[in-house]
Amino acid sequence: MGDEVNALRVGVVGAGQISGQYLTYLPKLGNVSVTAIADLDADRAAAAAAGVPGARATDPAGLYAADDVDLVLNLTIPAAHAEVARAAIAAGKHVYGEKPLANGTAEARALLDAADEAGVLVGCAPDTVLGTGVQTARAVLDAGEIGTPVGASAFMVTPGHERWHPAPEFYYRPGGGPLFDMGPYYLTALVTLLGPVRRVVGMSSTPRASRVIGSGPRAGTEFAVEVATHVTGILEHEDGALSTLIMSFDVWQGALPRIEVYGMEGSLSVPDPNGFAGEVRIFRAEAKEWDPVPERGGYRDAARGCGVGDLARAFGQGTAHRANGRLAYHVLDVMESLLTAASSGRSVEVASTCDRPAAVPAGARVEER
Template sequence: MAADRGPLRVAVVGAGKISGAYLRTLRGRPEVRVVAVADLDRGRARQAVAELPGARAETPAEACAAEDVDLVLNLTVPAAHAEVALAAIAGGKHVYGEKPLAATTAEARRLLTAAERAGLRVGCAPDTVLGTGLQTARAVLDSGAIGRPVAATAFMVTPGHELWHPDPEFYYRPGGGPLFDMGPYHLTALVTLLGPVRRVTGLAARPTERRTIATGPRAGTTFPVEVDTHVTGVLEHESGALSTLLMSFDVWGGRLPHIELYGSAGSLSVPDPNDFEGPVGLRRAGEPGWESVPVLAGHRGAGRGCGLLDLAEALAAGEPHRAGGELAYHVLDTMESLLTAAATGRAVTVASSCARPAAVPLQG
């Protein structure tokens, strides 16, 4: 169970590519202490703990049951997110996971219910919205500088992750695809800025049935595509604002903006929600051009794991954490609803809602 005082003791489950970014953020922070790294490949776990004095390498089952672990950082592949999270909760551990929260809303609801019954917290990436880029944009929006929000656009286009990832198959299996892989960044940003989503409609396509790995020892290997790789939709927020979303693994050289907000008194250019920082631009009604907005809010120099640190601080203070399970569930529910809308050709009401996370004052 969680310690009452001292740093939050963390076990990392999943020592893949993203674990390095998390460990760079967590290493040396007083709020947390990484005590173990677990992976099905024990060699990868040993390699990770070589740079973590006092930490041990073990199996995922051992990490979820260990007495000296307060929180499991779940960095497994999307298909395993729910299974590992439920095992951690059964072992009395808080959980912070990579996105999406689970492969389906049914799995996600089971783990949230289990955590609530056990009195444990669930956090989930992305935490990029806690950086200076998105939080500065939020500060401008909340100041009323663009008036009443009317609409937004959010785009993520790339030709595909098989061009750079040596083992990209999981991106093209259920729980992956551009919507489930990259959509959480854009949707979490949109919910943070405009509030929860009420209704969605959209279309999706799968132009290519097989992909070819372009790099690494398996270059030239082909594999099947099991999910739609081009998804577009319109989201109606509870506030009345309408967001247009495009997520694609089928676009070469797109030059679309990451996110833009359009209001009754101006427009706001928002940086890439996959990053913690980036320029924010403001175009006021009647003005001839865009103005650059200085950094106003958010964590300076933040990295992957910032949301876990926020959870640790909130737990110690007895306050809600920002990158929370209900937010992640609503984002997952919105994505699932969008794919249902695309498959049926009908608008779908999003069953869940969530609170808009608290803003982050300028820190660091």
């Protein structure tokens, strides 16, 4: 899987805002090759394909049927994730999608079952946890340097995406909100660091019934909010550690850490899981201060799409890929369980579990040309 002849051929469905990051990084990899790009807007697909040597523009149906597409990269809006994945799986293609895996666990379970029956792989963002930031923190934890983990905190607070996004409505519809939009980064990091979650409690609120677009040609347009925009919860991991979570589109400014992990012999500061790198810091009881941790794991210089490369490597080697469908399903199950707990006022057992993905060794690189 190291040369173009054996590269996993990728067809991209969805040429919207996030696609540029994938289409910048994927052509650098030697174990994948972008062959086709489709979008409901034919002009947008053509413009995206023009920037990727060897790629052509097509429509979604043509892409699913194409003989030169092995994997469908699903970059559509959350409401379309399951529909696109179903079509790709039915065509016998592997699938890697943006998060969340689907709008709910029922849809997601059906996708995983269909993929198993078809004998194809399912991968899902975020792949940021494969970078040097979270993986260096993982190496510190695995080495026992802060002792047995007691708990963690994870905070993502912002006033909302409508300030900068020209078409932000989907962030405020089912499948969006701070929990479904940003929660996968934080929850996937927590599962990578501390393992799967077995029980949750939570509360949520929707302080504003509508929002106003703040930039772009539709600035000033008001739209309805259909989801909770402030969610807080406590997660009980299978090993007993407790994580505290706040995901909000209602906070103007907060001085909260992105992620911290607390152990019996020290604490660990983890960088923003929405990025691939960043400084990891450790507080050891005997040191009495925070110290930076040199890079000790993760794909170096990674960007969005490294999960596709990791899947291609695993496919070629017959091993398990890390940003996989069962991990994404568990994260989706945790999020759904949090909202159920918030609406019911009781703790909720998380029905699913998953394997903690294998660590990415220090100095590892996704195959590059």
